[in-house]
Amino acid sequence: MVPVPSSHEFLYHKTTIREVYDDARARFPGAPDVLLFNEVGELTETTIGNLVIELDGAL
Numbered sequence: 001m002v003p004v005p006s007s008h009e010f011l012y013h014k015t016t017i018r019e020v021y022d023d024a025r026a027r028f029p030g031a032p033d034v035l036l037f038n039e040v041g042e043l044t045e046t047t048i049g050n051l052v053i054e055l056d057g058a059l
Contacts, residue, residue, distance in 0.1 A: 002027060006038040021047040 002024040024034045025047050033046045043051055052059055 002034055002036050004036045004038060004044060006040075006042075006044075 004020055004024075008020065020036075024036060025031070028034050033048050035043055035051075036045050036047065037043050045051060
């Protein structure tokens, strides 16, 4: 897992700027994907996908 501050400007906009994601993947070259989290430990996304959580049977 790699920390990404929740204040990072590109978390709020769809963009082709992938430095954060590419850097995270470079840290774990053998992994198929890397989980990203913010400064308070909340999982936010992955380098190539979104997170979906099921709580009490609901998505």
